[in-house]
Amino acid sequence: MDASAAAPDELFDRVTDRARQLAAEPYQAPDSSLPPDLAEMNYDQYREIRFRPEAAIWKDEGPFEVQLFHPGFLYDQPVRLNLVDGQGEVSPLPFRQERFRYDGDASELAELELDGIGHAGFRLHYPLNRGDYHDEFAVFLGASYFRLVGRNQGYGLSTRGLAIDTAEPHGEEFPAFREFWLVKPGPEATRMTVFALLDSPSLAGAYRFDITPGEHTTVDTEARLFAREDIGKLGIAPLTSMFLHGEIGHHPADDYRPRVHDSNGLVMQTGSDEWIWRPLSNPEKLRLSRLQDQSPQGFGLIQRPRDFSAFLDAEAHYERRPSQWVQPLEDWGQGSVELVEIPSESETHDNITAYWVPDQPLTAGEARRYRYRTLTIGATPPGEEVARVIRTRQGWGAVPGQANPPPASRRQFVIDFRGGELSSLDASHPVEMTLESSNGETLEPQVQRLPDGRTWRASFRLAPDGGKPADMRLFLELNDRRLTETWNYVWYPDEFR
CATH class of the missing domain: 2.60.40.10 (Immunoglobulins)
Incomplete structure (x- = not known):
């Protein structure tokens, strides 16, 4: 794509044109030919690779900083990153080994020539909890996944750009962000803009994320989608979480903790202003349920217990896990919030997902736009005043x-x-x-x-x-x-x- 200067709106239009063009062409899987030392590394090796904080992008130039993720292990499809300066000038952000430390089991990787291989993803930093420290508040890493935290929260559930055919018998398709544009905020800015190009066998899309860190870190999202093929089930604003056991489900006899979950309920505010609470479960077999509605006002996966005594876990601190709320910024019409609950025996596996499914399927050659706000919250969604x-x-x-x-x-x-x-x-x-x-x-x-x-x-x-x-x-x-x-x-x- 042309790297000449552009205002943010114009740049988003260019990313949109690229997505439209991709959708008109046959799908091409990304090249994932990482060196064997990276593609075959294990978890222990990968966790010994650390980004050097002093090498952060925009360090000491304003309130926002960017740190980068190394490719390898599960992250074998590097993404392209671009920086957009205050004048709208776009420049690629190349991979440089000097930005990383290779400790312990990963020390031998320091001897390889890796410049130019791309990045696995990135994380954003901002003075969230203290004025003198740049906390990590957003991570974009893997497929179309990203995670957010608000003030005094720890990472838990994840957000995704899109879900396609989740829990369908023929298998789920995982769209992935292929390229990002990070717009440099001004020296007094409290919001940052990120553009992303998404691609998958059935669809291509352009995304705009206007991200505001704070007590409730907020992301205003616009997704412009272009279908290559007919899509049976389109999942908008997917949330992915974990529920192992809690107050209503089976309690393992050999776990001292009364609860283990990142979220314990699905909340929905319907178009008629009814608030619905659906407790989560860890079923013996996959369960799928739908909450039908017209013009929903919001939905989210909620972590309602907020006290340490509810979990008794001094390491995971599940009481600090964020809840996530999705609020449409336009009329989404007729459809349903779909909840998927998957059997799990480990808290390391996400087994809960929820998303909006429009009744009108997306057909080949069709374009569609969705605008919504997603924000991190505590036990209560915004505007819920009933018991x-x-x-x-x-x-x-x-x-x-x-x-x-x-x-x-x-x-x-x-x-x-x-x-x-x-x-x-x-x-x-x-x-x-x-x-x-x-x-x-x-x-x-x-x-x-x-x-x-x-x-x-x-x-x-x-x-x-x-x-x-x-x-x-x-x-x-x-x-x-x-x-x-x-x-x-x-x-x-x-x-x-």
């Missing part, structure tokens, strides 16, 4: 000492709500439960205020209909006025363990 689910528990629905107890398939569910107007009500207020289930019979519904005076509990028993799953919805109301988000959960009797 929220703080706990979901389930167990055998038998009464202690019962002479003829029901089968183990009968379950008791306990859902605790707190916040909003609900937490100011007296126990005498006639708070009621609205409960629906797609299958089975719900029994003994009860609502009560708990002794702390702020939390209200909804409980019921479920008698499943054989092995049929029960898709349940529950919320609390007072005088026909909804006070809480809607608790939504699917119980699979065949997964009782």
Whole structure:
């Protein structure tokens, strides 16, 4: 692409033209011919390669700095990086070995001639937590993945540029960013712009990321997509996370920690302003569910427990993992938020993903644009003022000492709500439960205020209909006025363990 000077909007148009041109041509897989010493290195070797902080791009020139990732190990398809200066001049950023240290198991790599091989990705730094230190707040590394943190948060879930055919029987396609343009911010800037060119067998795209680090690190995204082929399932603004075990699922007998997860629920704000909370699970087999909607206002994967005592993990500090919220900046029309839950036996594997799927498929030769904001948050999405689910528990629905107890398939569910107007009500207020289930019979519904005076509990028993799953919805109301988000959960009797 022409490297002459251009204003940011004009540069984005040029990247868009390149994506449109790519989509009109047959797909060509990127060259991944790394030297064998890099392509075959193991994790221990790769982690001994460190970028030299004193070599950071734009060091001491303003609030933002850029550090680079070395290719190798899992990252065998280097990306092209370009810098855009204050006058709009574009210049390639070549790979230079002198910017890296090769320690321990990687020391022999220092003897190789590697200049010119490209970078695996990059990370952005800014005085996020202190005024005198440049913290890492964003990482672009691998396929179309990037991760963000806000103030006093640690890395957890990931964001992706796009998802194609996730959880489909014929397999998922992983689009990848092939080239980036990093626009140098001014000396007093609080926002940075990154452009990216995405490519895959089915599609090419141009992306603009306007990134603002802070308490809630925010990215305003515009994606311009061009289809080479028909795409059956297009996943917009994908979020990828991990849930091993928690309060509602199976608890491993040999793990001292009560919870292990980067996120414990999916939240959605519908076009009609209903707030939905869906607890996450670690199923025995892959589970896929959809929340249908028209013109959604937002969705996200949320880490609701924020205290150390919820996890008791002094190393991982899951209580500091960010939640991520996606807010459309235009009408997305009819579609669904799709949630995929994958069986996992290790906290090192991401097994949760959620994204928006438009009802209208993307066909070959079609172009489409999506604009949205994604931001790191804590336990609560922006604008949610109703009471929220703080706990979901389930167990055998038998009464202690019962002479003829029901089968183990009968379950008791306990859902605790707190916040909003609900937490100011007296126990005498006639708070009621609205409960629906797609299958089975719900029994003994009860609502009560708990002794702390702020939390209200909804409980019921479920008698499943054989092995049929029960898709349940529950919320609390007072005088026909909804006070809480809607608790939504699917119980699979065949997964009782």
